Structures are given as C-alpha cells and as structure tokens.
Amino acid sequence: MNFKPDKYGYYGEFGGAFIPELLHRNVEELQQQYEGIIGDPAFQKEYADLLRDYVGRPTPLYLAKRLSEKYSTNIYLKREDLNHTGAHKINNTIGQILLAKRLGKTRIIAETGAGQHGVATATVCALMNLDCIVYMGEVDIKRQAPNVARMKLLGAKVVPATCGSKTLKDATNEAIRDWINNPEDTHYIIGSVVGPHPYPDMVARFQSVISEEIKKQLLEKTGKENPDVVIACVGGGSNAAGAFYHFLDSPDVKLIGTEAAGMGIDTGHTAATLAIGTPGVIHACKTMLMQDAYGQITEPYSISAGLDYPGIGPLHAHLHGTKRASFLSITDEEAVKAAFLLCRLEGIIPALESSHALAALEKVKFQKHETIVVNLSGRGDKDLETYMNKMNHEQN
C-alpha cells in the first residue's frame, strides 16, 4: 500500500487542493517548490541545526517504568513536551519559516487552537524578524490564556475569530481569508497535516523527525528499531503523522490514533471525526469531516482546544479507510484521568491533547514483551486551569 500522496496531493481518495482561484498562485508556488526547497542540502542543514541548538532535539525517548508496571508492558514516551515552546508544533514552524524566507515572504499568518502552534509560529517569527498574525477562536483565547500571553510577549498579533463555534475551524477560516486578502507578501503556516496540497505532505515531512528519532533511539535501547505499537492523539493529525511516518510501510508496527470524543461520540458534543464523520471538503481538502445531512459543517466539541476540529488530515482519513491504522475515541473524562495518572506515576504533566493518547493505554490490551511508544505531543502548562477545575470538582 502507498501512503505517500500522488502529485496532486491525493492519499487514495483523500486530499487534493480545493482552493478558490484567489489562492491559486500562492498554492501553486508551494506545490511546485516545496520539495526542491526542503530537499536542498543547505536547507536541510539549517533546519537540522536549528532543531538541535534551538528546539533542543533530539527529544528523549523515555522508558516510563511505573506506567509500564501498571499496564504490564513496556511503555516509552516520546518527549515532544520537552521541545522549546512545549510541543511538537515547532518542528513544523521551523521548517515552514525557513521555506517562507526562501520564497521571499515577509508576513506570516497562522491559525491556532490550543495556542501551541500560535506560540511556535510567533517564536520562529521573532527569531527570523518577520511580522506574525495569529488567528484564534474567541473560546480558545479564553481557555488557553497562557499561550495568548506568550504570543503577545513574542510580538505576534492575536486576532480573535468570532464566527461559528469560535474555535480552531473558525480560526482557520479567518487565516485563509487573510491569505486571500494578502496574496503577495504572506506565507500561511498551517499548523497541522490539513489544508490544500502540499500542506498535508509538507507538514508530515517536517514532523517526521519524531519517528526518525524513535527508530534510532529504540535501536539503541532495545536492539530493535521498530516498536510493536505507536500511539498518538489526532486533532488535524500532525504529531500522529510525524510519529507514524517512518513506520507506515512496516505493517508489523501497529498504529493507533486517538480522537477526542468530547462528552461521547453520540452526544452531539464531540470532535471524533473518523467515528462519526463522512467524506467531504473542509479547508480546501477532501477528507472525512463532521457535517449535517446538507453538508453544513458541524461545530465540534472537546475539552482539548487542540483536538477541537471537525476535520482530519487526508493521510489519516486514508489510514482509516485502508485500516492501516486504527482510531479510538477518548472522552474528556478519560483524557483527564490519564493526565492525572501520568502526573502521579511519572512526574510529567501532559497537555490535554496528549492525554488523549495516554488514555488509549486503558483501552488496548498489550503483551508483556511488547514495546509501546506513546507520543507525548506537549506539556500541560497551558492546561493548568482546566486541570485544577477538574481536580477541585473531584474533591467536592
């Protein structure tokens, strides 16, 4: 099976570039140039140097002993939470900012849900001295306040998206409209493996450093470069794409993505796209999405701002369709419980998004000898208020 997109950006039936003519030139420029630019050895060196010296890569692959004991297996955490800015998102923004510079762009826009991608974008814009505008849903601005403050400190302008559910989908709409209105000087740094071709492939390549490192680190630690299972949470799907990337063609590695079920997939308050979605077009990409009978996009819900999205990257729609990966739905409650467990067992406070990956450990039976890698996509500093509310609630 083939998990690389064709030249039009299709993974099987999913992908493509359903862009208005107004974006044609910008998107075509990216389509024609991204592979050449990324493949250039000078680019590769600059990217690798920054990942090492600025981001702090490679991130550790940590054998979580007490967690392993609890689940009677061998659980490794890929510590993307230890990256500069606290999540995997910066792997992509470093790559895209270098690309934007080579394209001669001077103004950067981005959308953000949890604020991690916004912070990672604001960070690289400060580093490269480029203007930065971040669109963020009004609801997310409230629930991820620490990240809003960080973006502002870093010199970015945070613009609230006030339409629809006022979350990630709406922030993405506003970013696309901004790009339409500024076609000459602006590069749009999309934060996940979503949007029109070439974004899903480009972002997956920048995130693929995660699985590249996992392979090396596992070989050192266990003598085998492939684990039995890789688990990652899926909003748009970038950390999962990065964690799966170099294992896609090894069918013996089981891949598990976890979606946010919110209050439950049948409650109408959910963001579990693959569980309840159908094919369609969202944000210029043919993929699975949550919609009503007339094709109006449904407003999603999750406690986790980074997973609160009614679509999913086309790669994951394809992995789901071909059954190369399996996908679980994790409720708010299950995610919070998994977060608290990691805090107490390992002394690590995970992001709410990443907690959805950890919650899979409760749902899947593992063998004693198996090697499990959970991609810990980010840290929980931004979620302290939510966690404290939940903790106080439990104590009352």
Next chain:
Amino acid sequence: MSRIKELFEKKKKELVSIYFTAGFPTVDSTMQILSALQENGTDIVELGMPFSDPLADGPVIQHSSEVAIKNGMNLDLLFEQTKEMRKSISIPIVLMGYLNPLLQYGLDKFLKRAAENGFDALIIPDLPIREYEMQYKPLFEKHGLQNIFLVTPQTNEERVRHIDKISNAFIYLVSSASTTGAKDKFATEQENYFKRIASYKLNNPLLTGFGISNRQTFEQACKYTNGAIIGSAFIKALEKDNNIKSVVSNFIHSIVKEKVA
C-alpha cells in the same frame, strides 16, 4: 441558445448582476427578491446557497449565510421554492455556493435538480479548474450546466486564456485580491488590471465582481468589462429595510443611471 448567451448577444454593456443569499433575510424571501430584481431590470441573478464556512466571503455574506441556515434554508427547500420559477422569471440565474454541500447532496442529483428547475450555470469558488477537469466535468456536461470560473489579479495570461477556452457562459473577473465585500472606489492598480484583461480580447464576456458597491465602482468596472456583480452592498441594503420591493427598486436605481426615455 442558452439564456446567458442570448443575454450577452442582446446586451453588451453595463449589465447589472445581483448576488443574494437564498433564505435571507427570511426563509421565504427568495422568490420575492428574484421577482423584484427582474422587475427592476436586473440582467442576471446569482443566487447564493448558504454554507457554514464560506471561505471566499467577507463578513456581510458570511452573516447572511449564517442567518439563512438558521432560518432553515437548505438545498431541498431551495429547489422546492424555485420549482415553478421559470413560469415567471426569464432572466438567467446562476447558482453560487461551496462544494461540500453539493457533494453531500450528491453532485449528480444536485445538478439534475438545478437543471430541471431552470438554473443556467454554477459558480463554485472552491472547485478549482484542476479538480473540475480531473473528476467533475462530465457530470456538469451531462446536465448541460456551465461552471463559471474566476480570474483574479494574480491569474497570469496563460491561465486566463485557458479559462477562456473552457468557459462557455461568462468569466467572473474578481476585482481585487480579496474576499467579497463592498468598497468605495477602485485604485489605479485595479484599473490597470481591468485594462490588462480587456486587452486579451477574450471570447467570453466578462463580469466584474467583489467590491462593487455604488454607481462609481459600477461604472469603473463597466468601462472595461461587460457588467458587474454586486453582492455585499445589496445584502446590506436588505438588512436595513424589510420592504423588499422598495429596497430592490431603490438599490438598483442607485447603481444604474436612469435611462433617458
């Protein structure tokens, strides 16, 4: 001959095209607005099918779509409301909307019903030429419905000529790099762009849209193209007054010079 072709044969200058969103301001205003537009001399109508996430639209049309969906407008209802429209409406009507609702409805079924009701063409901003040619073109042809493509200031000559080749109704000239929304006047940059496109001497007629709001912008657009499409400014007018007949009549006459009898 198609209604659109016939129109452009008869009238080559200062065509007035009005966009409005079906189901706005009220769920059953669609036919009333259509009739009033025809009565007041509108040449072509673009009837918007509301979508939850209209990427190429500015705040005014976004808002009208949101209201229309809340009002209960959907494709079945729209086809029901317009079933008999050709008994009274003779001007060309183009359906405008985003791809996802059409795919969900079933593109074949959608095009069939659109053709049956007497719609003349489609504008689907997020169905670009490549995807159209790769997978959807045969369906449009099967139902005899033209897909209308956009040209923007960023579209190069080669691409404009390709669009001209595959078009068979008119070409939608987007006035500036922007989402939809009313503007007061056009800058010289835009005039230069209008002149550039006009100099290509294309086979298809051109209508200018995005940012046309008043007599000044209308006349500027008409200097280089066959007419202009007005959307946001008309919707704003509908928002202010609920007497559809008088709104439409006042609006059209604020745009077009009174014809000397």
